[in-house]
Amino acid sequence: MSSFFPCIRPIRFLASIKQYHHAYSTTAQHPLTPSLKILFCSKHFSEGKPWEPLANTTFRPHHIRTCTAADLHQTLSTWRPDVLVPWWHTIDHHLLDRASSLTLIHQFGVGLDNVDVPAATRNGIWVTRLPANGTGNADTVAEHAVLLMLALSRRLPLAVQVVRNGGPFGQPYGMGMIEKTVCIVGLGDIGRALASRLSTWRMRITAVRHRPELGTPPELRDAIDIVYPTSELHRAIAEADYVVSAVKYDRARNRRLFDAAAFKAMKPGAIFVNVARGGLVDEEALADALETGSVGGAGLDVFEREPLDTRSRLLVLSNVIATPHSAGVTDSFYEMGARVFAENVARFARGEMVKYAVNRPETPRKALREMGEEDDAVVLSIND
Numbered sequence: 001m002s003s004f005f006p007c008i009r010p011i012r013f014l015a016s017i018k019q020y021h022h023a024y025s026t027t028a029q030h031p032l033t034p035s036l037k038i039l040f041c042s043k044h045f046s047e048g049k050p051w052e053p054l055a056n057t058t059f060r061p062h063h064i065r066t067c068t069a070a071d072l073h074q075t076l077s078t079w080r081p082d083v084l085v086p087w088w089h090t091i092d093h094h095l096l097d098r099a100s101s102l103t104l105i106h107q108f109g110v111g112l113d114n115v116d117v118p119a120a121t122r123n124g125i126w127v128t129r130l131p132a133n134g135t136g137n138a139d140t141v142a143e144h145a146v147l148l149m150l151a152l153s154r155r156l157p158l159a160v161q162v163v164r165n166g167g168p169f170g171q172p173y174g175m176g177m178i179e180k181t182v183c184i185v186g187l188g189d190i191g192r193a194l195a196s197r198l199s200t201w202r203m204r205i206t207a208v209r210h211r212p213e214l215g216t217p218p219e220l221r222d223a224i225d226i227v228y229p230t231s232e233l234h235r236a237i238a239e240a241d242y243v244v245s246a247v248k249y250d251r252a253r254n255r256r257l258f259d260a261a262a263f264k265a266m267k268p269g270a271i272f273v274n275v276a277r278g279g280l281v282d283e284e285a286l287a288d289a290l291e292t293g294s295v296g297g298a299g300l301d302v303f304e305r306e307p308l309d310t311r312s313r314l315l316v317l318s319n320v321i322a323t324p325h326s327a328g329v330t331d332s333f334y335e336m337g338a339r340v341f342a343e344n345v346a347r348f349a350r351g352e353m354v355k356y357a358v359n360r361p362e363t364p365r366k367a368l369r370e371m372g373e374e375d376d377a378v379v380l381s382i383n384d
Helices: 017-025 052-056 072-079 093-098 117-122 137-153 156-164 189-198 230-237 260-265 283-292 331-349
Strands: 037-040 044-046 063-066 083-085 104-106 126-128 181-185 204-209 224-229 242-245 270-274 295-300 320-322
Touching (some): 052 063, 104 331, 117 126, 137 156, 137 189, 137 270, 137 295, 181 189, 181 230, 224 230, 283 295
Parallel strands (some): 037 083, 083 104, 181 204, 181 242, 295 320
């Protein structure tokens, strides 16, 4: 019997729904909120969803401008924004050393893989992001994970092709998820949102987390059967019919966590899903495992290099469903995320400590005053 780590309620756990609703209802149009220049390193949130309309609603009274990667440097030097939203663009030390007007980098999302946080800190620039929980991000990414699980289980691409080709009905033969075991690697916001959804599906749920002493989240005590430490990853995934990667990526700690040895440890024919970060997976090892059938299928929303090379071996395999890092790109995240973003920028404009900051410059270009304990109650939950 595997070791079970009892539930220990984390200190300063997630903020309550009430607190998030308070954040939404607190408009950025505070009478004492100075206007800032905010530069988005992308013309659109996604196709058909430009940033500019938010300037007249959610982002008032701030000034919004967008740019492409090609004109980022020029826009930084001529428009001199206060706040930079990286989106997909790489923000390296070369850019930060020259961006003298920047006081805040605020990602419109959870990931900061593309931002040189130490360089920003050296330059006195605050760096923050949106939480996955309370913005629609964790929920929609969890939904996408379920989508990939279902599509692979029921061999959806082949089923669609059978109908289009006029083939006989009653095929292909699929796999039901009921009474199967799913191992969720990472019990942060996304992992918990996924476990919550699958808890009503009569599946056995196990999990792996970096900090096993935290045990099972209180709200999932009846849903998750056992929590393993990362050191027992192979043991955990060996008994699973589905392995879902929802773990926080740390290049120094878990790059290529899912390597050839991990895929060999999986139950033959099991399905692998990654909605976390591409760097967690050795893509060549995964392709090998998929070709031999030791891994039955893979649903991948993220890749080590994005966009994925069209010559990738993964794209020619019929048991792979790949999506373009779109799990969180939804109307829910666009609208809910914009409200949380606007509130945090408003705090910054008023000189208040931003929420979800990942650094603390010793000599910041803009000094921020600490708020009370109650005000600082919403703490970013990591996907561990």
